[in-house]
Amino acid sequence: MNSPTAQIAFDELLTSDTLSALMRSTWTWDDRALRRDLAILLVDIDAARSASSDEDPTAVDTLRARAHSSAARFVAAVLGPKLIADTGNQLRPHFLNEAIDPARFDRAAAASFADVRAHASQYVADQTRELDYPAESTWMNLVAQDGVQGLGAAMRGYGNALSASPFYGNIGLAWQTLRAVIGDRTAADDYADRIANGSIKGALAVAEQTGSWDPAMVKTRATNVENGWQITGIKQFVPAAEGADVYFVIARSTAGPSLFAVDGSAPGVTVTPLEVADPSRPLAQIEFSDAPATLLGTEGAGGRLMLRVIDLATTALAAEQVGLIEKAMSMLVAHSKDLVDAPALESRLAGVALDHVAAAALWRRALAEDAAGSPDASTAAAAAHVGCSAAAVRAATAAAELLGPDEATEALLLRALSGSLLFGGPALSHERLLERLGL
Incomplete structure (x- = not known):
């Protein structure tokens, strides 16, 4: 096995700059499969580095050894002959x-995973017993009192409860967008205050046919007319659209993508619910046909705003x-006596425990980097989206496999899948991370 010094030296090589330089040195930089592998590897490394060894040192050791094993194989694939x-x-x-010799890391991972498996049941039981989620009736107060931190606590409970309320679309998307408006914030702040005090509900309409949040993909048009602005175009995959009082729309003016407010009852607005796989996350299509609109913030600043909001939105997601993973853990604990294959259960519980440690670490890092105004905040948010999405799907799949098929496990799995795909899915989220890293 590697000496500790050798392991540290290898770990220090595993940076986005060094690994991307390695790919460029072998003409593999444009290989889409390897780029995706690079994004996943960087998230795994980030999770291992961000996880606190004080909470579960064997889990952190396993995450680190697995990341090193993946890195060794990635390097071999890049170097080739x-x-x-x-x-x-x-x-x-x-x-x-x-x-x-990636096997040296596999041996280390196997040894530490054996320790994780031995106490996985206890970890899962302890985590689910100690968690205390805020009641839905307190979510708005948490946001009002603690801002983004309060939103994080509320969203964790939102996921664990599999809530179908419009809270995420209204607060996680619309409210956060208004607070991030660039330029004159007077109208945006007024809307944000009204959403926060519950007097109106908002919905954010950004994505179009591709589901992408790329400013270059915005086709919806905004035209400056005599009495203000008019919006024409189609937005899709809009959460919390039905019953919203105001739609906040990214549309393209002559200056570029910009943010507009459109009254929910305005002429030229047609809302059509989409058929969705996950009924707890309703989505809609909104068609705007010369709908009257109000410009919010600086015209043409919508592209920068979109980049900021996707970070805020995915951190809340x-x-x-994380709440979904904890829901999966609570299900497994509640029904553990009904599962007869103890060794298989221990391994699956250990896998869910590792996903929980990694996802919680990535989410907390994204929150902390944003709160500190760190230049790495955007990268941390993108990493959290990639890592937490994959971890939630794996944990929900484990619960569905071991306990299903039934309505509860199906609902959990659909919720995890819908969240992982909401902002374009892995094909876009992995590239988004690499872009944030300047790669």
């Missing part, structure tokens, strides 16, 4: 020892996904 024969690649010597 240059790994087995020295043809002058300058980065090869730095990775050689680890890349030719990560809190929901």
Whole structure:
């Protein structure tokens, strides 16, 4: 097995800059499969580094060893024949020892995972027993009192309860967008205050046919007319659209993407509920046909706003996904006596426990980086979205496999899937992370 010094040296090489340089040195940078593998690897490394060893040191050891094992295989795939024969690649010597023997990390991962498996039932039981989720009636107060931190606590409970309320669309999306408006904030702040005090409900309409939040993909048009603005276009995948008093719409003016407010009862607005796989997350299509609108903030600043809001939105969603993992754990604990294959159960519980440790670490890091105004906040949010989405789906799948099929496990799995795909799915979220890293 590697010495601790060797492991530290290898870990220090596992940065976005070094790994991307390695890909560029072998002409694999444009390989979409390897780019996706790079994004996943960077999230796994981030989770291992962010997790607190004080909470569960064996879980952190397993996460780290698994990340190192994946890194060794990734490096081998990138180097290809240059790994087995020295043809002058300058980065090869730095990775050689680890890349030719990933089994050393597999052995370390297996040993630490055995420890995780031995006390997985206790970890899961302790976590589910100690958690105390705020009641839905207090969610708005939490946001009013503690802002984004309060929103995180509420969203964790929102996910654990599998709530179908419009809270995420109204607060996690619309309210957070208004608080992030660039330029004159007078009208935006007024709308935000009214949402916070419950006098109106809002919905944010950004995505169109592709589901992407890329500013370049905004086709909905905003036209400056004599009496203000008019919006024409179709928005899709809009949460909390039905019954909203105001729609906050990203539309393209001559200056670029901009944010507009459209009254829910305005002429030229047609809301059509979409058929959805997950009934707890209703989505709608909104068609605007010369609908009267009000510009919020600076015209043309909508592109920058979209980049900021997707970070805020996915961090709030990560809190929901942590709550979903905890829901899966509580289900497994409640029905553990009904499961006859104890060794298989222990392994699956251990996997869910690892997902919980990793997802909670990624979510907390995203919250902390944003609160500190860190330049890494956007990267942390993108990593949390990738990691928490995958972890929630795995945990929900484990519960459905072991306890289902039934309505409860199906509802949990559908909720995890819908959250993981809401902002475009892995194909977009992995590239979003690499873009945030400047790659």
